[in-house]
Amino acid sequence: MSLSSSTTPTPRGTLTPAFWILVVVAVTINLRPFLTAVGPLGHAIGETTGMTLSQLSWLTLLPMALMGVGAWVAPSALLRLGARHAICMSLVLIAAGCALRWIGGSAPVLLATAALCGAGVALVQGILPGVIKRQSPHSVAPMMGLYSAALMGGGALGAQISxxxxxxxxxxxxxxxxxxxxxxxxxxxxxxxxxRIQLPPPQPHGARSGAQQPVTSDTQWLMRRPRTWVLMACFGLVNGGYAAVVAWLAPFYQSHGWSVASSGTLVAILSIAQATAALGLPVLAARSSDRRPWIAFTLLCQLVGFGVLVWRPDAFPTLNAIVLGAGLGGCFALMMVVALDHLPSPSQAGALNALMQGGGFILAATAPWVIAQLHGLTGSFAAGWLYQLGAVCVVGVLVAMLAPTGYARAMRAPG
Structure with a gap:
């Protein structure tokens, strides 16, 4: 089923499927360039500002941590502000953060801009998946693939154009x-x-339609479900790999003699592979309710990619970037789909997705810093790539638990 044919117009009127797809892409493509542009320019930034490798890691760590914290408050923001005001306010924050980098000649200013962008991205990421599920109920997997592809595509633009x-x-x-x-x-x-989209306020699990209950009810019972924490761990460890390559792949290859532009191109190629896999794999995975075989494929790609970075980094770096990017992008998109699969209600599924992203991005934010510390101890990025290999193995063990036949039991409300 195509995206355009299955996107359902809302009762309020003239929002066409094509325009809805355009808006999802236009919004989502802005959620990564501010992040991916920093790595290739890290040497120039360090020379001007005096920031060390460890300090530069905070330009990735801080926004990703804020993405995590912000995702947890996204359901409350949706209830108080509505999707329109919350998402548009978030875009204003991202624009302000990017614009202020024009005067970002010091570490404090750069950190402040990273915080502004991270806060803005957090609300969009916490709200938009739930809106997508409600607006496109019959094509959640391909629409989330499109969302993920736009996310990674924006990352490719940032890594290449800057x-x-x-x-x-x-x-x-x-x-x-x-x-x-x-x-x-x-x-x-x-x-x-x-x-033009008329969204009801989020409802607590089991609440009747129209019941006016606080959105925190969803959060409270979801946080008591072990499955919520499993999803957080999977999402966080996978995105730790993404954060690691965004922060350090370009500096890693610059230490091997690559130029700023060529190392940025490598990150862009990786991001394009992420976008392609994020778009294509959810469509393929939609043929079955069990997404685990496809997730296993993406984890295998990550094992190969990080393994090559450890032991043979100069052997076919472009091909390896494609393999690693496909693994990271495909796994990101499929984990978003799996979270939405767990609950039939769009508002509850959106709340679970926001919690997964919240805890996940906080965990993911630590990866660039950990790798910077390992680099300081060993003088090499190899230990950091080994750390990511271990994280992929942990995700593989956790993903084995995500059988779709157990979704209802895993998310049954307490009491």
């Missing part, structure tokens, strides 16, 4: 600040589209 801008003579501040432009373009599109 280093090229420096190659064209731009200052690194301008090369980071240019990502204000696509956010400003997405803002009126989101305001228009989300104003």
């Amino acid at each position: 280093p090229l801008a420096m190659q064209w003579g731009w200052d690194w501040r301008a090369a980071l600040a240019l990502w204000t432009v696509p956010v400003v373009i997405a803002l009126p599109l989101a305001w228009n589209a989300l104003g």
Whole structure:
């Protein structure tokens, strides 16, 4: 079933399937460039600001941690503000964070901009999947694939265009600040589209439609489910791998003699592979309710990718970036689908997704810092890549628990 044919217009009117897809892409593509642009420019940033490798890791750690914390408050923000105001306010925060990088000649300013962007991204990531499930109930897997592909595609743009801008003579501040432009373009599109979607407030598990109960009820019972923590751990460890390559793949290859532009291109290739897998694998996985075989494939790709970085980093780096990117992107998208699969209610599934992202991104945020510390101890990135290999093995054990026949039992409300 195609995306366009299965997207259901809302009762309020004229939101066409094609326009809804455009809005999802336009919004989501802005959620990663501010992050992926930093790694390839890290050397230039360090020279200007005096930031060490460990300090530079905070430009990835801080926004990802805020993504995690913000995702936990997303259901409350949705209840208080509505999807339209919450998402558009988030886009304003991202735009402000990117724009302020124009004057980001010091570590405190850069950290503040990372915090602004991370806070903005958090609310979008915590709210938009639930909106997608309600607006496109019959095509959740392909729509989440599209969402994930746009996320990774935005990352590819950040990793490629900002280093090229420096190659064209731009200052690194301008090369980071240019990502204000696509956010400003997405803002009126989101305001228009989300104003046509009539979403009910989130309801607690088991509540009757229309019951006015606090959104925290969903959070409370979900947090008491062991499955919620399993999903958090899987999502966090996988995204730790993403955070690690975003932060350190370009500096790693720069230490092997690569230029800023060529190392940025490698990160962009990895991100394109992520986007392709994120778009395609959920569609393939939609043929069965059990997503685990496909997740296992993505984990195998990650094992190969990180293994090559440890033992043969100069052997076919482009091919390895494609394999690793496919593993990371496909696993990200499939975990989003699995979380939404667990509950039939869009609001409850959205709340579970937000909790998974919240705990997951907090866990993922530590990966760049851990790798920086291991680099400081060993003088090499190899120990960090081994750390990521171990994380992939842990995810493999946890994913084996995610049989769809157990979803209802795992998410049964207490009492």
